[in-house]
Amino acid sequence: MEENEFFGEKTFQHYCAEFIKHSQKIGDGWEWRASKDCSDGYMCKTHFQVKNGTAVSHQGTSDHVQTFLPVEEALDPPLDDLEVNETTTAAEVIKYEYHVLYSCSYQVPVLYFRASFLDGRPLALKDIWEGVHECYKMRLLQGPWDTITQQEHPILGQPFFVLHPCKTSEFMTPVLKNSQKINRNVNYITSWLSMVGPAVGLNLPLSYATAASQDEGNVDGQDSSIERKSLEEH
């Protein structure tokens, strides 16, 4: 199979690996899942949210608009550190799953997502809409993400909502061109996910952006300078 010079599957997997490295550092919950036959895989993250839109927030994390913490994590620290919605009941907690897969047809990443109550009942698209911030609702209706449709997950076979990928290449090209111009490294997955994610309730902490510009250029440099340093010490 030929790889598009622009964004082939191997490139996709590389950027996902870098993305997940940073996610692990900050405990953001993304992980890689390989398909049963191991020929490919996807990135995924699960988070929980209280239904009426109030996020369970943690004091001190001020660098992004909305934080969604796993409910069990939020309950662990002492209560006076948190603002907790007191009317939460189990039925109002929603489990969101986000999967990032590679589309060989469009040669771009694609965001699949679904939501369900804790008892397994899936949410309809209109219910998911209610969890999206107003400013994104307007933008989403105008594109460039085109539409959200329900599709079969190409690896799991279950119904997921999908942000249609046919415009991805169109809005990513200026981002990549610009980063080349200013000679700055960009993680395609980080840039792309930070643009499409918020429209469906998925937010990325800002630290991903700084990590991206450090990772690509300096990985080798760091390794060799660390090597040199330890040689000098001995």
Added chain:
Amino acid sequence: MHYPIGLLFDLLASSSALPWNITVHFKSFPEKDLLHCPSKDVIEAHFMSCVKEADALKHKSQVINEMQKKDHKQLWMGLQNDRFDQFWAINRKLMEYPAEENGFRYIPFRIYQTTTERPFIQKLFRPVSTDGQLHTLGDLLKEVCPSAVAPEDGEKKNQVMIHGIEPMLETPLQWLSEHLSYPDNFLHISIIPQPTD
């Protein structure tokens, strides 16, 4: 499901006599397992999404994007109302390719097997090799689904079925794509165990 009915028959019931007896359920829709199609609009959106994806593979989306909205509508209406001429007037443009090429950029196909967890196999595959030879159905299977094809001297374990027939493995893939694609422009290929009778 949202799969073409002919595909479902080949995959699940090809040994059944026609007409195919099915059981229709009116309660307990399995929302977690199946796509729900609450209206004709949803089916139209799904169909058009498949056609667009096929064109992304065949023509980098150039042909479908050059069409107007009314052409897309005509494609769907032709299918919905069983008006072949109406459908083909638009679809034939999706089956063309530049004179200097020998075929589409990549072939839109999906291979289905009931024995795998993955719903289908779909990969990038060119219809023509670098030295200009037309790839065949057999070439495709060897590359993306080698377990489906029996070894040279081995016994035939599977049937490779499209639209209820087993095309010869020597058939050029480009020809199959132009002539045996489903209305969504995909070749939906079923691999089923060889019947033992």
